Amino acid sequence: MDVDGGRRMFQRLGPSSSSDNSSNNKQQKVCFHWRQGKCTRYPCPFLHSELPTGANGGKRAHQGFGAEDNYRGGGGLRRSGNYNFSNSNTWGRVQSQQPGNSNRTVVKKIEKLCNHWVQGSCKFGDSCKFLHQWSTGDCFTLLAPLEGHQQVVTGIALPSGSDKLYSGSQDETVRVWDCQSGQLAGLINLGGAVGCMLSEGPWVFVGLTNLVKAWNIQTSTELSLNGPVGQVYSLVVGGDLLFAGTQEGTILAWKFNVAANCFEPAASLKGHSLAVVTLVVGGNRMYSGSMDHSIKVWSLETLQCIQTLSGHTDVVMSILCWDHFLLSASLDKTVKVWAATETGNLEVTYTHTEEHGILTLCGMHDSEAKPVLFCSCNDHCIRVYDLPSFSERGKIFSKKEVRSIQIGPGGLFFTGDGSGQVKKIGTVSTVLHMEHLVQKPGRFT
Structure with missing residues (x-):
């Protein structure tokens, strides 16, 4: 994937052909808006699917939305790592654990x-x-x-x-x-x-x-x-x-x-x-x-x-x-x-x-x-x-x-x-x- 003028450009699927016209070239590009889940065109002139591995120099054409996909996605509670408390009190100490959640991953917005x-x-x-x-x-x-x-x-x-x-x-x-x-x-x-x-x-x-x-x-x-x-x-x-x-x-x-x-x-x-x-x-x-x-x-x-x-x-x-x-x-x-x-x-x-x-x-x-x-x-x-x-x-x-x-x-x-x-x-x-x-x-x- 290359970045050209702020827009993501993808190589075409399959071998090039001299018979391809500009319209077909457009259709071999992955829709940028589709990737963000907000394409409103119907029909859309661009692809609503990923390019296969190898179509972009052997690299994956798309890696998703990055870290935002798993923003606090572990399903657990975020707690402070600073447990600077004395033995005489329980500030910061977790009082109970929810059963059955240790191996469950929850995908959150x-x-x-x-x-x-x-x-x-x-x-x-x-x-x-x-x-x-x-x-x-x-x-x-x-x-x-x-x-x-x-x-x-x-x-x-x-x-x-x-x-x-x-x-x-x-x-x-x-x-x-x-x-x-x-x-x-x-x-x-x-x-x-x-x-x-x-x-x-x-x-x-x-x-x-x-x-x-x-x-x-x-x-x-x-x-x-x-x-x-x-x-x-x-x-x-x-x-x-x-x-x-x-x-x-x-x-x-x-x-x-x-x-x-x-x-x-x-x-x-x-x-x-x-x-x-x-x-x-x-x-x-x-x-x-x-x-x-x-x-x-x-x-x-x-x-x-x-x-x-x-x-x-x-x-x-x-x-x-x-x-x-x-x-x-x-x-x-x-x-x-x-x-x-x-x-x-x-x-x-x-x-x-x-x-x-x-x-x-x-x-x-x-x-x-x-x-x-x-x-x-x-x-x-x-x-x-x-x-x-x-x-x-x-x-x-x-x-x-x-x-x-x-x-x-x-x-x-x-x-x-x-x-x-x-x-x-x-x-x-x-x-x-x-x-x-x-x-x-x-x-x-």
Whole structure:
């Protein structure tokens, strides 16, 4: 096979003949489109069969589609090869093996969403080599796509006692959705890109540039919390304080004054050299992840940094508290599991590696109370893992990378991606059952 001008040219079948005309020469070539499974001509002037061995200088005329034919085609689960765990825990250890699958090879499609199918224009149907489904693993059902945002969705909030969903985007709007019908119930123009969102009790907080907006959906109170410098990327509530991670690397704290019905500045936590992009509270500690590749551990009692974790080599995008462990995800393509030593300091006990940078983590329990991890990567895919083995149980695909995941009541959860689409997704009740189905009262009531 020769490459001539980007087109594959094949030698003719059989001996040459002076009586062959140009039309016959054409008919002795293998159809390029047929090889890719997308020839639509009938009849086609080219061959829909392979040339025999020897017709091309003794070499095979065609070797198939290459590595894509067996893309993860072994049928087994892809697991990290890094088993850096201690004997005292089982992170990364496979808990069970499926019987009867050791010698079975399963031919799978390329695990990538078909863009034409998403747009409703794929003409290949079941023969398409890309996926025509939003998820794998038979665990999830797309209930409704919520369309309207024009840019990446950076935050999703479900206020307590409300039947509305709030989504914020870099298109400078917050959209309010009816959770039952999926219809747009309100639109708020903010005049600035939304960096993050948080709901706590009846309050909805929105991180903007140099500002945090706060709405009480019960009293219709609207407040502006000043003090941040640059974009606010992360928000969390710890104790009776609201914390905001800012672009300049400072974490600001406010305390709610019930009598005055306002938020008063309480503290300014400094230590990070670059933007704080993720905050989480666990027990009496707060954890902050930053663009400076570090994680800082803060005491909620003293508001002092008590430890700096330096295991990642790129931006720490998401942190999750799980039982006695801390999970951190980074653009360095790893999820690290941290555990406390005898001295009380956190150390890495296991590292899980992905093929792409990781954007956000979200945890839940299935119907058997087993922990499950959602791991969103920048290849437009959320991988769902059993913990602590990190065995993959399914995938959820989106138009673009998923930046926001929010657990809802009744086995629902919501995702927001880079295209501006919000998805309402349900779990199969016999397989997954969301933790925290009943939302707890907020601290600011």
